[in-house]
Amino acid sequence: MAWVVLFLAGLSEIVWASAMKQSAGFTRLVPSVVTVSGMAVSVALLAWAMKTLPLGTAYMIWTGIGALGAFLVGVAFLGEALSPARVLAALLIVMGLALMKFAS
Numbered sequence: 001m002a003w004v005v006l007f008l009a010g011l012s013e014i015v016w017a018s019a020m021k022q023s024a025g026f027t028r029l030v031p032s033v034v035t036v037s038g039m040a041v042s043v044a045l046l047a048w049a050m051k052t053l054p055l056g057t058a059y060m061i062w063t064g065i066g067a068l069g070a071f072l073v074g075v076a077f078l079g080e081a082l083s084p085a086r087v088l089a090a091l092l093i094v095m096g097l098a099l100m101k102f103a104s
Contacts, residue, residue: 002052009045010065012038017070057104064097
C-alpha cells in the first residue's frame with residue numbers, strides 16, 4: 001500500500017509543478033491555489049508512505065516521478081523541446097527508479 005501512496009504522491013508532484021508553471025510566478029489565482037494544494041497533498045502522501053518505506057528510497061522515487069512527469073507534461077502540453085539528450089536523461093531517471101525499487 002505504501003508504494004501506491006508513494007506513486008500518488010509523485011503524481012501530485014507533477015500536478016503542482018505543472019500548475020506552478022501556469023501560475024506565472026504566482027500571479028494567477030487558480031494555478032497558484034492548485035500549486036499550493038498539490039504541494040500539501042504530495043508532501044502529506046510522501047510522509048504517509050515514509051512510515052514504512054526507507055527515506056532514501058521514498059524520496060528518490062517521489063522526486064523521480066515528479067521530474068519525469070514534469071518533463072513529459074512539458075513536452076506534451078507546453079511545447080518544450082524533445083531532444084535525444086533529454087530523452088536519454090529521462091530514460092536514465094526511469095532506470096534509476098526501477099533499480100531503486102528492486103533494491104528495496
